[in-house]
Structures are given as C-alpha cells and as structure tokens.
Amino acid sequence: MEHRKLIIIGSGPAGLTAAIYASRAGLDPLVISGLEPGGQLMLTSDVDNFPGFPEGIQGPELMQRMRAQAERFGATMLDKDISNVEFGQRPFTIEAEGQKYSADAVILATGASAKWLGIESETRLRGKGVSSCATCDGFFFRGKEIAVVGGGDTALEEATFLTRFASKVYLIHRRDELSGSKAMQDKAFANDKIEILWNKTVEEVQGESKVEGVRLKDTVTGKMSDLNVEGLFVAIGHKPNTDIFATQPGIARDKMGYLVTHDDTKTDIPGVFVAGDVFDHRYRQAVTAAGSGCKAALDAEKWLESGEAEIEAEQPAEALQTT
Numbered sequence: 001m002e003h004r005k006l007i008i009i010g011s012g013p014a015g016l017t018a019a020i021y022a023s024r025a026g027l028d029p030l031v032i033s034g035l036e037p038g039g040q041l042m043l044t045s046d047v048d049n050f051p052g053f054p055e056g057i058q059g060p061e062l063m064q065r066m067r068a069q070a071e072r073f074g075a076t077m078l079d080k081d082i083s084n085v086e087f088g089q090r091p092f093t094i095e096a097e098g099q100k101y102s103a104d105a106v107i108l109a110t111g112a113s114a115k116w117l118g119i120e121s122e123t124r125l126r127g128k129g130v131s132s133c134a135t136c137d138g139f140f141f142r143g144k145e146i147a148v149v150g151g152g153d154t155a156l157e158e159a160t161f162l163t164r165f166a167s168k169v170y171l172i173h174r175r176d177e178l179s180g181s182k183a184m185q186d187k188a189f190a191n192d193k194i195e196i197l198w199n200k201t202v203e204e205v206q207g208e209s210k211v212e213g214v215r216l217k218d219t220v221t222g223k224m225s226d227l228n229v230e231g232l233f234v235a236i237g238h239k240p241n242t243d244i245f246a247t248q249p250g251i252a253r254d255k256m257g258y259l260v261t262h263d264d265t266k267t268d269i270p271g272v273f274v275a276g277d278v279f280d281h282r283y284r285q286a287v288t289a290a291g292s293g294c295k296a297a298l299d300a301e302k303w304l305e306s307g308e309a310e311i312e313a314e315q316p317a318e319a320l321q322t323t
Contacts, residue, residue, distance in 0.1 A: 001093070011033030019031045023074045040114065050286055085106075125210070146229050146232065148170070169194050169195070214229060263299075
C-alpha cells in the first residue's frame with residue numbers, strides 16, 4: 001500500500017490550490033482527481049472573474065494551468081475515482097479502483113455538482129449559453145433576453161442578479177407558486193425585468209452552436225410553445241459530492257449533504273480537513289474555493305508538523321473522533 005503524508009481528494013480549484021501549497025511545503029501530496037479532473041470549471045467556457053487574467057481565460061485552460069503548477073512543485077496526480085475511504089483507523093486509507101493508498105492527513109475537496117434538467121440539448125449547449133452560475137456567466141448576457149429555470153431561493157437570487165445585465169429575465173417554474181422565501185419572492189415580483197412563466201417545463205434547448213431559444217411544455221394543458229432567449233440558467237440546486245463520506249464517524253453533514261467544519265477547514269477527526277464547494281454552499285466561486293484550499297493545506301501542514309499525527313496514531317480507533 002502506497003503511503004503519503006497527505007492525500008487530497010478532488011482536483012477542482014480547492015484541491016489543486018491545496019496541492020500547490022502542500023507541495024511547496026514538502027508534503028509530497030497525492031491528488032486523487034477522479035475520472036473527470038478539474039471540477040465544474042471544466043464545464044465553463046469564459047472565466048472573467050479569476051484574478052490575474054485581465055483578458056479572461058477558458059475554464060479548462062485555467063484548471064490545466066493549476067494542475068501543471070501543482071505538478072511542477074511535486075504533486076502526484078492520480079486520475080481515478082475513489083471507491084471507499086476509511087478514517088476510523090490510522091493511517092487513513094483511501095481506495096481508488098481497487099488500489100489502496102494510506103495517508104497521515106487527508107483533504108476532502110470533492111466539490112459539488114449542479115443539478116441539471118437531464119435533456120440532451122442542455123448537455124450539448126452547456127458552456128455555449130447554458131449555465132448553472134449567474135455570478136460566473138451573467139456578464140456575457142448584457143442587453144440580452146435570457147431564462148432561468150427554478151422556483152426556489154437559488155433561482156430567485158439568480159434571476160434577480162441577472163437583471164443587472166440582461167434586458168429581460170424569464171423565470172420558468174413548473175408549478176403555479178414559488179417555493180422560495182417570501183423576501184426573495186417579493187423582490188422578484190417587484191422587478192420589472194423579471195417575468196414568471198408558471199406551470200412550464202423546459203423540453204428542449206434550441207440552437208446548434210449557441211442557445212437560440214427554449215421549447216416549453218405547459219404542465220396543465222400539455223401545450224408546447226417556443227421562447228426566444230439567448231441564454232438559459234439552470235437553478236434547481238446543487239448536490240455536494242459527499243455520499244462516499246456518509247458512513248464515516250466524525251465526518252458530519254448538514255441537511256443538504258454538505259460537510260460541516262469548524263475552525264474553517266477542520267472536521268471532528270484530527271487530520272481530516274475540508275476545502276471548497278463540498279462544504280461551501282454560499283459562495284461557490286473558483287476564487288473562494290481556491291482560498292479554502294490554501295487554508296486546508298496550511299492547516300494540514302501545521303497539524304503534521306505539530307507531531308499530533310504520531311500521537312493520534314498511538315490511540316485506538318474509537319479515540320480518533322473528537323468531542
């Protein structure tokens with residue numbers, strides 16, 4: 001079994017930033033990146049809000065550069081999916097496609113995935129007018145008519161934010177009432193740029209190389225109609241990638257499935273740290289994920305240097321979880 005001082009699970013902005021800092025600290029980290037390395041930025045075309053790129057940068061290129069930077073300082077990348085973790089005894093063990101690895105410390109940076117509608121045209125036009133992040137992509141729709149799918153707080157926040165840029169925002173909701181908070185509903189109702197389309201579902205995103213419209217189905221009458229828009233924002237929520245940690249004592253999750261931390265990056269298991277969208281359901285930005293990756297790496301370095309890893313290793317498994 002290959003052993004490392006530190007294993008980082010996840011290769012989005014949080015995981016790769018953690019890898020950069022950990023490598024420079026001489027921790028020789030192993031990054032288990034998954035079969036789709038790079039996180040959600042791999043689905044983002046233009047990134048204009050990441051510091052240091054005044055002309056903007058493509059999401060996949062940004063992630064490739066971050067990966068190359070981590071490898072330059074000595075991080076090892078493993079493009080495999082994890083199948084099991086065991087944090088109940090030391091050293092910690094992580095299994096990836098039949099191979100087991102052990103570590104004194106672990107950083108969990110598995111991120112979160114946007115929930116999508118699940119239609120072919122949505123997938124084909126993702127990054128070409130279809131988006132799940134208004135903060136990331138709203139700027140590109142200045143003066144255009146666009147649509148937002150959803151009826152909860154996320155959709156209402158996205159729609160309201162997008163009115164800063166778009167000339168018109170259609171909020172497409174499958175029911176005849178919204179599920180978001182009253183405050184957010186009042187704000188949307190009062191905004192002249194927002195028009196709510198009740199009892200509608202998106203059946204198809206129209207266009208070949210870019211979004212040119214959406215085909216809607218009335219959930220009451222079954223009638224089909226077309227809506228001419230140049231962008232579609234899917235705002236039906238995110239799902240944190242935490243299922244594999246659900247059975248680990250000391251790894252707490254909130255009611256939405258996000259990991260719970262204290263002191264920024266720490267879990268209730270000494271030596272297990274958290275970074276990025278896997279616990280942050282508020283900001284969900286590349287730069288904030290990168291910042292938390294930096295914090296997690298620094299905390300892991302400090303913990304390993306303190307000698308606590310050796311002390312913890314001498315304790316029985318049931319003592320690993322703090323109270």
